[in-house]
Amino acid sequence: MNQNFLPTFMISDLHNFLNDTLKAYIDQRKHGQQLFCVRGILKNVEQAVENSKWPSVYDLIIQDTTGTIEVEIPKHLLSSFKNGSYVEIHGVPTFNFFREQCTKRLKGYTIQAIEDDSAIHALQSKLSTLDDLKKHRPKSHTFPNYFDLSVAVIYSSASKVDIQKDFYNYLNEYRDEFNFDEKPISLSNVEALSQVISSCVDHDVVVVIRGGGGSDAFDIFNDEKVLNAFSNLNGYRIVGLGHNSDVTLLDYLADHSAITPSDAGIHLKGQFDELFSRNDILEQQKIKIFKLENDLKTKSDDVIALSANLKQLADRTDIQTLMNENKSLVKLNHELKQKAIDKQQIVREKNYILICLTAVVAIIVGILLGRYFLN
Known part of the structure; x- marks a missing residue:
């Protein structure tokens, strides 16, 4: 140790x-x-x-x-x-x-x-912003699963050419399939942007897109009025702002945050593709169900026809007469069999008596013969 x-x-x-x-x-x-x-x-x-x-x-x-x-x-x-x-x-x-x-x-x-x-003031501002973000955090929405969709597209009124090139470039095949409601607006006016967002409360899909710019250009997407209006939307929310490095509080409230307007268009196209794919599967299932229903209806008609034939046969009087006569024959056959059995019993009894008498006569004759020979 x-x-x-x-x-x-x-x-x-x-x-x-x-x-x-x-x-x-x-x-x-x-x-x-x-x-x-x-x-x-x-x-x-x-x-x-x-x-x-x-x-x-x-x-x-x-x-x-x-x-x-x-x-x-x-x-x-x-x-x-x-x-x-x-x-x-x-x-x-x-x-x-x-x-x-x-x-x-x-x-x-x-x-x-x-x-x-200054440092603490910045930290307080950051904490206050996070509290606001939590306060405005909306319930997430899934992409609608139907075709009669209204899509609101909110973008800068000064960049329509870029929007056509970047955002709609991937959606050409769907431009006529869905109702695109374009809402150009000044993205430097908080009141105007919050009002146009609020006007989209009943749209099925709301897209907010903006091209690149300086960091100050994106401050409007951190404003509480804009966040509050965006969080109150009932539709599926897509945000595509600036470039890869441009992130705002609006991105955190969106159902899908795209890194650019082009990426927002790609995401929306993917949702449309999936919607049509689900519809194709649904149509195939409807065809199978329709075929099964037709087969079932045909078999049901056959059963109904057979039931009607059986009812007609049951209602015919000659068939009923034959059935009654068949019952009478069965009963008569049973009676004849019973009489035959009774006759056979009587014959057996008579034969038994005859045998017994013959035996008695033979015994008597034997006794008499025996006495005769002894004398």
């Missing part, structure tokens, strides 16, 4: 040692006024306060542009703060040991609101 002079710990002892060491370090910094200052945006304030049954909260989140960390802080200090507040917390880093798990935390002793700086 190996022996050494090192202190030996159980696992639980090691956790307790680490916890006590960190607690002593925290107390030392607190009493020495050597606290850390952390700035960031508060998250889940209301939830953390509501979930905590103790004087302090333990799962408050503070976030900056580099990441997030849990905060442990007295509950009463959060009374004047809400989600998104930009604050400064004075405290010390610590670890929480619970059920053999170690979690990094910031243990806060004071908290105060501060003015936004």
